[in-house]
Amino acid sequence: MDPNLTTPIILNATLNATLIQPPQSILSNPAITTLLGIVIGWLLNLSSSAIQEKRQLAINNLQKQKQVYSQLRGITDSTCQVYSNQGEIQVMFFWLRARDKLGLPRLEAYEATRDYDRRITEGLKEIPSNNQKLMEIIGLIEVSFPPSDELDALIRPIDVLNEKYESIRVKVKEGFNNAHIESLSEDALRQDAFKWFYEMIEDSFRKPLSQLADYLKREIATEENMLKKPLWKMDGLIRAIKHWWWPFDS
Numbered sequence: 001m002d003p004n005l006t007t008p009i010i011l012n013a014t015l016n017a018t019l020i021q022p023p024q025s026i027l028s029n030p031a032i033t034t035l036l037g038i039v040i041g042w043l044l045n046l047s048s049s050a051i052q053e054k055r056q057l058a059i060n061n062l063q064k065q066k067q068v069y070s071q072l073r074g075i076t077d078s079t080c081q082v083y084s085n086q087g088e089i090q091v092m093f094f095w096l097r098a099r100d101k102l103g104l105p106r107l108e109a110y111e112a113t114r115d116y117d118r119r120i121t122e123g124l125k126e127i128p129s130n131n132q133k134l135m136e137i138i139g140l141i142e143v144s145f146p147p148s149d150e151l152d153a154l155i156r157p158i159d160v161l162n163e164k165y166e167s168i169r170v171k172v173k174e175g176f177n178n179a180h181i182e183s184l185s186e187d188a189l190r191q192d193a194f195k196w197f198y199e200m201i202e203d204s205f206r207k208p209l210s211q212l213a214d215y216l217k218r219e220i221a222t223e224e225n226m227l228k229k230p231l232w233k234m235d236g237l238i239r240a241i242k243h244w245w246w247p248f249d250s
Helices: 003-019 030-101 116-144 148-179 181-185 188-228 234-243
Strands: none
Touching: 003 181, 030 116, 030 148, 030 181, 030 188, 116 148, 148 188
């Protein structure tokens, strides 16, 4: 047989064998495998360090959250007390002044405490001081806790506490100014005014402040549970990433 005729056959067989040979995996290259291992190890170490740093920041912030929660609990009682005291003074002032205008006899039981003008003036100084402390605590809450629509909704009523107090104070004043001599001769109107103030304190002051405190308490518990998860467990690592970095709602 002519050698020139067999050469193409041999070349064709060699080419076919080359084409049907399975491709070599890039991971079969030791150098590539080593490089990938180094890169993956570096990324894992970097992620672990970042998560640990984020975890420490969360621990520090948790302490701030607990502190501001405690401050809110304290300012709740003092706020209710300040407005309650001032409400009682206002009721007595408006009641006695209305009686004086109608020429009703003075009541000896209240003559010793008739310096209501001075006490109201002192109260008008005490309320702004208390409210300033309250607003400072609200500001700390806004920077210490994650923003949310629920948090905003809970803070909104607290921003207008003084306006609510002023509205009930004006109603009480008008009620006494428009009262008939018969109603001022009895004690029922004064007791009703006290009741209005007490109900306002509970509904418009203590209730919203307590609801905000309950929300903060739940948020603190959530953060504490998150920090209890060991990062060396896979679920703990995933939870940490989602909790501190994941930008989407779960």
